[in-house]
Amino acid sequence: MRIDIISIIPEIFYSTFSNSIIQKAINNRLINIKIHDLRKYGLGKRKKVDDYPYGGGSGMVIRIEPVYQCFYKLLSERNYDEKIFMTPDGTIFNQKYAKSLTYNKNIIILCGRYKGIDQRIRDHLISKEISIGNYILSGGELAAAVVVEAVVRLLPGVIKNKNSIITDSFQKKEYFIAPPIYTRPKIYKGWSVPKILLSGNHKKIKDWLNQKAIQFKK
């Protein structure tokens, strides 16, 4: 899978994507992530990417020309299954949505900044709009990083132990919370691991874990 991210602050992604799982996936060629600096496509000497809103109002708006130019270049190189815009008024992202994105070969993720982006970008260049929650971030970059991380760890081969993914919260069912987990030491400052987990009785342990997992309907 290839993900092209368009942003005016590409630096945000460098450390985020150098964490172990994403970096390993990149090294193993399971994912190809390209970050594009929108300013490269900016207007004039100063590489301007934003302007005042028509009709007045506070805040700056990302202009359509730099975005169009960047899209034009990418779309002339390959086909993209989705062209996503990160926005707080988009469809709320969840595990099911993450899974659905793994079936794509190439996707573009556009990150907004300032007050917003020219509506014509949304109307004519974008195929999906995603929100990571009902709150306002200063831009789409952190939201895009959340989407990329959630998608990449579901790609075949990225996490070796498939069982680890299957038992994650929200994975089996949308409203499934994984049971609590423990590791050594058995007792720390008087706080002990539930006895049943140390019993060696696999059937009983499985029942206990099932009982502790929370399954609820929306």
Ligand code: ADE
């Ligand atoms: N950009 C700003 N806030 C956002 C959010 N909550 N989700 C996605 N993109 C955003």
